[in-house]
Every structure is written in C-alpha cells, then in structure tokens.
Amino acid sequence: DAKTTQPNSMESNEEEPVHLPCNHSTISGTDYIHWYRQLPSQGPEYVIHGLTSNVNNRMASLAIAEDRKSSTLILHRATLRDAAVYYCILRRVETSGSRLTFGEGTQLTVNP
Amino acid sequence: NAGVMQNPRHLVRRRGQEARLRCSPMKGHSHVYWYRQLPEEGLKFMVYLQKENIIDESGMPKERFSAEFPKEGPSILRIQQVVRGDSAAYFCASSPPAGLQETQYFGPGTRLLVL
Numbered sequence: 001d002a003k004t005t006q007p008n009s010m011e012s013n014e015e016e017p018v019h020l021p022c023n024h025s026t027i028s029g030t031d032y033i034h035w036y037r038q039l040p041s042q043g044p045e046y047v048i049h050g051l052t053s054n055v056n057n058r059m060a061s062l063a064i065a066e067d068r069k070s071s072t073l074i075l076h077r078a079t080l081r082d083a084a085v086y087y088c089i090l091r092r093v094e095t096s097g098s099r100l101t102f103g104e105g106t107q108l109t110v111n112p
Numbered sequence: 113n114a115g116v117m118q119n120p121r122h123l124v125r126r127r128g129q130e131a132r133l134r135c136s137p138m139k140g141h142s143h144v145y146w147y148r149q150l151p152e153e154g155l156k157f158m159v160y161l162q163k164e165n166i167i168d169e170s171g172m173p174k175e176r177f178s179a180e181f182p183k184e185g186p187s188i189l190r191i192q193q194v195v196r197g198d199s200a201a202y203f204c205a206s207s208p209p210a211g212l213q214e215t216q217y218f219g220p221g222t223r224l225l226v227l
Contacts (some may be wrong), residue, residue, distance in 0.1 A: 043116075043203045043218030044155065098207075099145065099157040099168065100216060 004088045009107040012078045020106055022088030027068050032091045035062065035073050036100070037084040044087070044102075047073065048051040082111045114139070116219035118152060124225045131191040131198070133222045137206030144187045145205040146172075146179060155203065161187060161207075187207050194226045 005023040012018040026031065034049040048055055048062045050071075055062040061074040075082055085105040091098055117136040125131050137144050147156040157171040161181040172179065176194075180189040191198055201223050203215040 038155075043205075043221050044216075045218065046215040049215075068159075099160060099171070100147075101157065102147075102155040104154055 004090060004103055006086070006103065006106045008092075008104065010110065011109045012075075013022065013111050014080060015077050016052055017077040018065075018082070018108065018110075020075075020086050020088075020108065021070065022072070023070045024053045024088070024090055025069045027090060028092070032093050033062065033064060033068075033071050034089045034091055034100070035060070035086060036089065037082075037086045038105070039081075040106045047086070049091075078108075078110045078112050080112060083108055116217050118202075118219035118222050120222060121220060123221050124227065125194050126143050126227050127195055128193050131194050131206075131226075133189040133191075133202050133224070135187040135189070135204030135206075135219060137187070137204075138217055140208060141206035141208045141217070143207045143214075144181050145207075146187075146189050147203045147205065149201045149203065149221075151200065152156060158189075187204070191224075194224075196226050199224055199226045202216055 030052050031048055035047040036044040037047050038044045048057055049058050050062045050064055063072045085106040085107050087102050089100050116138055119134050123131055142163050144161045147155045149155045153212060159179045160168040161171045163172055163181055164183050176192045178190045201221045203218050203221045205218045206212040209215045
C-alpha cells in the first residue's frame with residue numbers, strides 16, 4: 001500500500017475553518033484518497049473520498065493537488081464535536097472489498 | 113436502518129479463557145471486516161469475510177484467533193486462551209456487496225480487558 005504522511009496533531013478554534021494536510025507522494029493512478037475520523041471512544045467514521053477532482057459533502061471538502069501527491073481535508077466551520085483523529089488512507093481500485101490501512105492520523109483539537 | 117452492532121461492548125476475561133466477540137453488520141451488507149486497536153496505537157486490519165467465506169485473514173495472528181461469518185447470524189471473532197497482550201478495542205466494519213470504493217461502516221467496538 002502506498003504510504004501517507006500526516007501531522008501528528010493540529011489545533012483549531014471553534015467555528016473557524018480547518019485544513020488537514022496529507023502527503024502521498026507515492027500514490028498510483030488507481031489509488032483513491034479516503035478520509036475517516038475516529039472520535040474518542042468510538043469506531044472510525046467515513047468522512048469523504050476522491051480520485052482526482054475536488055469533492056464536497058455535508059461533512060467536509062476534499063481538495064486534491066493536481067499531481068495527486070497531496071490532499072487537504074477541509075472542515076469549513078469546526079465544532080467541538082469535530083475533535084477527533086483524522087486518517088488519510090489510500091485505497092487501490094480493485095475487486096470489491098479491501099482493507100483500510102490506517103496510519104497514525106492527525107489528532108485535531110478544537111478550542112472553544 | 114440500524115448501524116453496525118457489536119456486543120458485548122466491554123468484556124473482561126482472565127488469562128487462558130476464551131473471548132467471543134460478535135458483530136451484526138448493517139442490513140444488506142455482506143462484507144465484514146475486523147480491526148484491532150491496541151492501547152495508544154492505530155487500527156490494524158485483522159480479517160475480511162463475506163458470508164460463509166474468509167477472503168483475507170492476513171492480519172490475523174496464526175494461533176488462537178479465528179473468525180467466521182455464517183449464513184445466518186452475526187460474525188464472530190473468537191480468541192482462545194487469551195493473554196494480557198490481547199487487551200485492545202476490537203472494531204467490526206461492514207460494507208455493501210457492490211462497488212469498488214464502498215464505504216466501511218464501523219461499529220462501536222468491543223473493549224477486551226484480559227486480567
């Protein structure tokens with residue numbers, strides 16, 4: 001699996017935007033970029049995924065660099081409930097069903 | 113539509129006992145994954161199952177651990193002769209049968225403590 005690199009931790013203030021970076025310089029053309037997050041004492045939760053184009057959903061936006069070697073998860077207005085560990089994961093396009101390979105992730109702290 | 117359910121949520125066992133962890137996937141989901149999260153560590157894949165079949169068990173320890181997903185009923189992760197190092201949170205995820213990039217939906221986990 002191609003490797004991703006994320007900062008260990010980031011801090012934000014409530015109601016401000018948060019940009020969570022992820023580097024994946026060895027990404028292949030068939031790798032999708034997925035983001036999951038894990039709130040304290042809970043199971044991981046899907047956030048968003050994309051291949052080449054920027055993506056938006058009700059939770060967040062995903063901005064993907066033109067060369068696809070990096071991406072940024074954008075939370076438009078952070079709330080206290082967004083405090084979690086955020087994982088950037090690459091998944092290869094293949095036959096259905098494949099594991100998620102979690103790295104260390106970024107611990108996001110949201111200050112009131 | 114109920115989410116992924118896991119039980120028990122907390123399980124305490126003494127060394128040498130057996131632990132059985134159950135996972136009921138979301139309705140309509142036929143793929144189940146088990147992950148383990150050791151204290152202060154990240155999540156690690158253990159096993160991927162479809163109904164009555166183990167598809168990928170490359171992340172599961174070769175001894176004492178087994179998993180099944182019968183035609184009827186929940187998926188079971190079984191740990192025989194537990195040791196203190198098995199203390200961890202065990203998460204189950206499920207996904208629908210179709211699609212190459214299907215989302216995995218996680219349960220709340222079972223926290224196993226081995227005394």
